[in-house]
Amino acid sequence: MNEIKNARVLTHWVPGVPATDGAGVQLTRMVGTSQLDMVDPFLMLDRMDSDDPDSYIAGFPDHPHRGFETVTLVLDGLMRHKDSVGNEGVLAPGDVQWMTAGRGIIHSEIPEMIEGRLSGFQLWVNLPSHLKMTEPRYQDIPAADIPRSEFNGGHARIIAGSYEGETGPAIPKINARLLDVVLDGDTPWSILPTPDNQLFICLYEGTLTASDNLGREQEITAPAVLLFKGAGSVNVVSGGEGAAILYCEGEPLNEPVARMGPFVMNTRAELQQAVEDYNAGRLAT
Secondary structure: OOOOOOEOEEEEEEEOEEEEEOOOEEEEEEEOOOOOOOEOOEEEEEEEEEOOHHHOOOOEEEEEEEOEEEEEEEEEOOEEEEEOOOOEEEEOOOOEEEEEOOOOEEEEEEEOOOOOOEEEEEEEEEOOHHHOOOOOEEEEEOHHHOOEEEEOOEEEEEEEOEEOOEEOOEOOOOOEEEEEEEEOOOOEEEEOOOOOOEEEEEEEEEEEEEEEOOOOEEEEEOOEEEEEEOOOEEEEEEEEEEEEEEEEEEOOOOOOOEEEOOEEEOOHHHHHHHHHHHHOOOOOO
């Protein structure tokens, strides 16, 4: 890869960590681990990918959330969503659900299938303090409504934010950009982030090469999260077999983060209130 001026450099990369969530769903946690706690404003990213029904069939039964947004992207398979606000639907391949938990919601996500491959992501996006108790909101986005930008050697689906003159249909509560990018073999790809935004690249298939702060080319193999620093564009090149990435960029909130399971607030007292509200049946009313 040739040196590119005014480019962000790769600082390090973090491999995904095997994890179990919900009712025994086996997944790979990309963000939200001991190695990578968060990338403000992104709290967690889980990658699901299995063709073994025993590893996913029980799904994620009813559970609460407060204080952030969840984004579910299905790549393969079918997933049924149902929540306490009355929303219900099935996510098919390419579909996205952008749910604002706000002051509180209880929902479930259960595979609508008994065999085959289930793959996709769930991303947690933090909310600023003044929006943590906002009204819950649900955005059901079919694959057909997500614009696709074609370029030499690949394409990008624009889920949120703008890219190459296209704007994604999802409307986050904060300034965020989310792209699902597929690259053919040996294809360079660049993007110019908004100044001062934080970002990461989740490499979920194939390999990527990026330059570090010493100008050395580093080759990374999926599953991994790539982190960058500096100003200017982000530049990567796919390996010979190609690559698939989830590009996540957002304006950092720079606020205290207090977490307890499905609740993310600013203080321990607010977390305790969330637990009390849930136990008393007030969280989603």
